[in-house]
Amino acid sequence: MSAAAPIVIIGTGLSGFSLAREIRKQDKEIPILMVTADDGYSYSKPMLSTGFTKGKEAEELAQATAAAMVEQLNIDLRAHTTVTGIDTAAHQLLIGDERLDYAKLVLAWGADVIRLTIEGDGHEQVYSINDLMDYRAFRKAVAGKQRVAIMGAGLIGCEFANDLRNGGIEVDIIAPSDTVMPGLLPKPAADAVVDALTEAGVGFHLETVVERIDKDGDGVRLQLANGETLAADLVISAVGLRPRTSLAVEAGLEAGRGIMVNRALETSAPDVYALGDCAEVDGHVLLYVLPLMACARALAKTLLGERSEVAYGTMPVMVKTPCCPTAVCPPPASAEGAWEVERDGNSVRALFKAEDGQILGFAVTGDYALEKQTLAKEVPPIHN
Ligand SMILES: Cc1cc2nc3c(=O)[nH]c(=O)nc-3n(C[C@H](O)[C@H](O)[C@H](O)COP(=O)(O)OP(=O)(O)OC[C@H]3O[C@@H](n4cnc5c(N)ncnc54)[C@H](O)[C@@H]3O)c2cc1C
Known part of the structure; x- marks a missing residue:
């Protein structure tokens, strides 16, 4: 590995770009190379399922081109470039026959549609x-x-x-x-x-x-x-997503439902990290924006020398069905308790309560969806 090898981030989705932004908040110069199979445009993926109502073409949902992101974040970016392998012993990633050195490698390559x-x-x-x-x-x-x-x-x-x-x-x-x-x-x-x-x-x-x-x-x-x-x-x-694990497995990394990382986002190989839709963080596969943002903040610190673990707060999921606004904060799979449900037309307030009355999860629809923030304050974080 050369002395000047960069931090390499594979993927320019919300995980990759959020991480690059978090790094740049703390260090304006450290070399960062982003490699992506797509066009490298920055966009907010949740907008894809509300774009039709708003009459938005793809170009209108894009927030910045790859060239603009290179400028904005002071990074190198290789778009339309598919990584084909990782050699963890040599600290190199493979793009066909080409080999690129990395100092630290971050897998932010998302999930495949089933x-x-x-x-x-x-x-x-x-x-x-x-x-x-x-x-x-x-x-x-x-x-x-x-x-x-x-x-x-x-x-x-x-x-x-x-x-x-x-x-x-x-x-x-x-x-x-x-x-x-x-x-x-x-x-x-x-x-x-x-x-x-x-x-x-x-x-x-x-x-x-x-x-x-x-x-x-x-x-x-x-x-x-x-x-x-x-x-x-x-x-x-729209039958589901599966975290991309195959290249990681070929490289000898541990994978379960996603690429397995601890709360410091470290994979089983030295200097290789993962976050976002491809990662299984301390047993949790959470294919949502809030968890990946929390991971990006923690990982930026780790990559810059201050090893940090991610702590998730309570993270309600908003379902973007305007005909029935819905928010949900599922109880942990291991939680003991029962649902208490009130329904008034399409407005439902469902609270998952432990025996002592503590709210461990909720789902609210229609008019009750307005209560999501108040309820979120009462629910303990799933993964502290
Ligand atoms: C329609 C839709 C609506 C959503 N709405 C919400 C919502 O309202 N709230 C919410 O919290 N979450 C929502 N989500 C989920 C959320 O958007 C995702 O969890 C998040 O965007 C994942 O980001 P990511 O960067 O991890 O992965 P991705 O965005 O999938 O990015 C993966 C990147 O890796 C690149 N890549 C993959 N393989 C390779 C390779 N071999 N070599 C090089 N590059 C590679 C890809 O080109 C891409 O740039 C929604 C998802 C969808 C599909």
Whole structure:
């Protein structure tokens, strides 16, 4: 490794750029090289699922080009460059045959969308939207179209459903669960979101799956396991994300659901760190913005010589379904207690309480969503 080797950050998503910003707050000069498979534009990924209502093209969601980020952060940046391997013994990363030295290496390379294997010849019309380039492709495809089928009833599927519906598109959601966002919301809160989206005109096909997608004129026909068929111009697949671990595993790093790091964001290899959607931090895989920002703050200090551990506060998740505003702070998996639920139309207040009355988690929808900040103060941090 050469003496002047930089801190190398792989990935220019919110994790990569947040980390670079945090480093620059403390050190204006230390060499930083960012390497990214995409175009290196800075953008806020949560905006992707509200862009349709606002009529935003991809370029309008981008906050800065790669060139502007190079200037702003005093970094080197290689866009459209896919890292193909890591040699931890040599402190080098591999880009095909090229080898680059690093002093410290940060993996901020995010998560892959899960792609289902489904029969039929209509796959060209199936889109997943997990970055600005995906959004650009989808926006282009959906122009002038009327009907979109969404596979998956998770947070992202519901947000896209609401967003597209607001934009006048007919939307159907197909999912195997009996309500939306299972695992994130307790059922009464989830059902309130289903009711509100239904009132907004979204069609639900729950407790079933898509078995075939075939071309049908300019659009597609979806065959569902329950015998229904649906016509659509396009399909969005929003069935989940999987932290990118394969290159890390090939390099001998420990990985579980994500690349395993401790609270100092250290992987099992010296001078290699991970944060964001690719990381499993002390057993937690949290694919949200607030955790990655907390990680970026701690890691910047560590990289500059003051080893620091991340401490998460209480981090409620806002679901961007304006027809039924929703906030949730799930109780820890190990928490003992029970849900107490009040429902008034599509307004639900669900509190997960321990035997002694302590609130350990909550989900609030509709008018009760206004209480999210007050409730968040009462919930102990999941991961202190
Ligand atoms: C539609 C949508 C809405 C969301 N809404 C919210 C919300 O409201 N609130 C919230 O908290 N969270 C939300 N999230 C989640 C949140 O946006 C993510 O957790 C966060 O953006 C992840 O950032 P990241 O930098 O870790 O990963 P990414 O943004 O995925 O960045 C990964 C980077 O790594 C690069 N890369 C990958 N592999 C390689 C390689 N081999 N070589 C070089 N570069 C590589 C990619 O090109 C990219 O630059 C949403 C997610 C989506 C998809």
